[in-house]
Amino acid sequence: MSNSLPFKNTVDIETYLAFQALLYKEARLLDQEDYEQWLAMLADDIHYYMPVPARYLREEKKQAIKPLDAHIFNDYKKQIELRIARFATNLVWSENPQNAINHTVTNIEVFPTDVDGEWNALSVVTVLRSRLDGVEKRMVVSRDDIWRIEGDSLKLAKRNMLFNHTVVPDSNLNFFF
Amino acid sequence: MSKVDVSQLVDNKTGRQSRTIFHEQDIYEQEQERIFGKCWLFLAHESQIPDPGDYFRTFMGEDEVLVIRQKDQSIKAFLNTCTHRGNRVCKSDKGNAKQFTCSYHGWSFAADGALQSVPLEEDAYYNELDKSKFGLHPVCHVDSYKGLIFGNFDPDAPSLVDYLGDMKWYLDVWLDAMPEGTELIGSTQKVEYPVNWKLPVENACGDGYHIGWAHAGVMTVATSMNIESLSLGNTKVDSSTAMAGGGMNGHSIISSLDGQSGYAFYPDPSLPVSYLEANRDTVVSRLGDTRGKQFWGSQINMTIFPNVQMLPGLNWFRVYHPKGPGKMEMWTWAMVDKEMSDELKQTVLDNVCRTFGAAGMFDNDDGENFAACTSQNRGLQTRQKDVYTNMGLGKEYTHPEMPGVISDGLVGEQNQRYFYRRWQEMMAAKDWSAVPNYNNLEEANATEGKIDE
Incomplete structure (x- = not known):
């Protein structure tokens, strides 16, 4: 019996572990609201996109996402910076006291792309947000990323997200996924 | 009460x-x-359901309703509940349908609310079910003002233009x-x-x-x-x-x-x-x-x-x-x-x-x-x-x-x-x-x- 498995990882183990560490680091920065360091991980042409989910019958595919559809995030760097500038004013009362938040990243898969120096990373992020007085909110998002080598670091160039919940379960989304 | x-x-x-x-x-x-039983309540915008059979699922108060464009371009609205045992007849947020079929026993309703077909109608109901009495429950009044469709449950409500x-x-x-x-x-x-x-x-x-x-x-x-x-x-x-x-x-x-x-x-x-x-x-x-x-x-x-x-x-x-x-x-x-x-x-x-x-x-x-x-x-x-x-x-x-x-x-x-x-x-x-x-x-x-x- 051969010891080799009839399944091949999509990238070598070094690359896979590097992406795992990268996504964990990003999750930690978001948990810590370290937006300065998080912004430094984003490419200048970042597109950060999360359409509004809806429920249609399987045969109603034409109802699926089309141009001019609503979104939760459709941000380029300028809009992301604006959100962060809003937090930085310290005038966002709902974030004071600070809400505890944990981004748990799972289901990581990494694929090479047709472009040199770019990788496609899939992951699922589960956000647990502990608000005032025992209120807890849990949200699950699947992410489809493009990461690109720029200089001596990897930068997030694109993040397409699917939000699991057709009704957003929290009264604000004052954070990033 | x-x-x-x-x-x-x-x-x-x-x-x-x-x-x-x-x-x-x-x-x-x-x-x-x-309030929700007497006032005119917003249902949908006409642009959301342009074609016959187009529907939109929404609420009037806590009552779930289906708003449906008819063959003659008029608009009807119905409680989204099967007249047999009460299940939802439509689960999609919106779409286009010729009929709405309940997932419990398969009763099927036309876009105008009429009960169209009942599984085992002959074998189980002895052909004695009066289907004309079991159409979807309509919202009493449906009217539009310049693109906005409203519904009202109260038969004695003022007209929509008077209400506005x-x-x-x-x-x-x-x-x-x-x-x-x-x-x-x-x-x-x-x-x-x-x-x-x-x-x-x-x-x-x-x-x-x-x-x-x-x-x-x-x-x-x-x-x-x-x-x-x-x-x-x-x-x-x-x-x-x-x-x-x-x-x-x-x-x-x-x-x-x-x-x-x-x-x-x-x-x-x-x-x-x-x-x-x-x-x-x-x-x-x-x-x-x-x-x-x-x-x-x-x-x-x-x-x-x-x-x-x-x-x-x-x-x-x-x-x-x-x-x-x-x-x-x-x-x-x-x-x-x-x-x-x-x-x-x-x-x-x-x-x-x-x-x-x-x-x-x-x-x-x-x-x-x-x-x-x-x-x-x-x-x-x-x-x-x-x-x-x-x-x-x-x-x-x-x-x-x-x-x-x-x-x-x-x-x-x-x-x-x-x-x-x-x-x-x-x-x-x-x-x-x-x-x-x-x-x-x-x-x-x-x-x-x-x-x-």
């Missing part, structure tokens, strides 16, 4: 409300019967400004809040007061135009700068009167502002100088009692669905003029989502405040205290051209008082004949406190 006496729960003369109206289950049940009354003069600033009218774009943005449904309605119907404080963070970073009427108190403005109009059977408006500040919260307002100027003459020719030059393009909040709000300029359209005294679902869309270019529609949609969507930088300031205005009343001692909307009491007047009861400025509580007055009138009235009708200050004063139970 004995009725709650609401006569002491709201006092329009002092702007007082009892906090129990945000908490008590029996008051909530009475709202379902006397003088508010139509203001609604037309958006619905009838351009020849092609409006459309809703994008899928429905739904957010659940631990909030009594009346709190966001009273907020957007008149509360210019909270904007500078509750939204201070985003106002600091995202304002591209100066809205003088928001930064100044009412003693510093007059009706040429900004106005509040209420007292129109519960409907209301607040508006700047500069003709462009609706786009003040766009990082770059140049595209929408050039659209305004390119079409200004058309709108003036349709609506006249006051509405065409002062209202169209301004920062405006319009409220259709009990639960619809539209903000032209910011271009959002919203309905609040009650889900119990301490919970509601907020549904938001972008509404645009059909004549706008695709580029401008995309700009508007992006701005709606970024300011008042689920991650909207303005909207994300409001929920926590409304939630605590609701939850604090769980305390027995707390909810025996009152809350007040008493700003600018007695400053109302009649304007020669603008309908309704008028006050100066965006920062005020007149409209909130008239919202709660209408709430009280509807809650007290056993039928529409007992509901007073008023569209200006004189009529409002003459009917004040005349609640015929």
Whole structure:
């Protein structure tokens, strides 16, 4: 019996572990609201996109996402910076006291792309947000990323997200996924 | 069921409300019967269901309804419940269907609500089921006003145009400004809040007061135009700068009167502002100088009692669905003029989502405040205290051209008082004949406190 498995990882183990560490680091920065360091991980042409989910019958595919559809995030760097500038004013009362938040990243898969120096990373992020007085909110998002080598670091160039919940379960989304 | 006496729960003369109206289950049940069971409620925009068989699933109060475009282009609405055992007949948010088939036993209903087929009709029902008696339960009245489809459960309700009354003069600033009218774009943005449904309605119907404080963070970073009427108190403005109009059977408006500040919260307002100027003459020719030059393009909040709000300029359209005294679902869309270019529609949609969507930088300031205005009343001692909307009491007047009861400025509580007055009138009235009708200050004063139970 051969010891080799009839399944091949999509990238070598070094690359896979590097992406795992990268996504964990990003999750930690978001948990810590370290937006300065998080912004430094984003490419200048970042597109950060999360359409509004809806429920249609399987045969109603034409109802699926089309141009001019609503979104939760459709941000380029300028809009992301604006959100962060809003937090930085310290005038966002709902974030004071600070809400505890944990981004748990799972289901990581990494694929090479047709472009040199770019990788496609899939992951699922589960956000647990502990608000005032025992209120807890849990949200699950699947992410489809493009990461690109720029200089001596990897930068997030694109993040397409699917939000699991057709009704957003929290009264604000004052954070990033 | 004995009725709650609401006569002491709201006092329009002092702007007082009892906090129990945000908490008590029996008051909530009475709202379902006397407000959501009697008022015209928004169902959908005609643009959402253009073709025969197109449907949209929504709520009237806590009742789930299906709004369906018919073969003859008319619109019908039905309770979304099988007449056999009560299951939903449609689970999709929207779509196009020839029939709606219940997933429990397979009863199938046509788009006009008729019961079309029943599995084992001969073998199990002996062919003795009178299918004509088991159609979907229709919503009694369905009617449209300039693209907005409304439904009403009450056979004795006034017509939709009478219900909207003088508010139509203001609604037309958006619905009838351009020849092609409006459309809703994008899928429905739904957010659940631990909030009594009346709190966001009273907020957007008149509360210019909270904007500078509750939204201070985003106002600091995202304002591209100066809205003088928001930064100044009412003693510093007059009706040429900004106005509040209420007292129109519960409907209301607040508006700047500069003709462009609706786009003040766009990082770059140049595209929408050039659209305004390119079409200004058309709108003036349709609506006249006051509405065409002062209202169209301004920062405006319009409220259709009990639960619809539209903000032209910011271009959002919203309905609040009650889900119990301490919970509601907020549904938001972008509404645009059909004549706008695709580029401008995309700009508007992006701005709606970024300011008042689920991650909207303005909207994300409001929920926590409304939630605590609701939850604090769980305390027995707390909810025996009152809350007040008493700003600018007695400053109302009649304007020669603008309908309704008028006050100066965006920062005020007149409209909130008239919202709660209408709430009280509807809650007290056993039928529409007992509901007073008023569209200006004189009529409002003459009917004040005349609640015929």
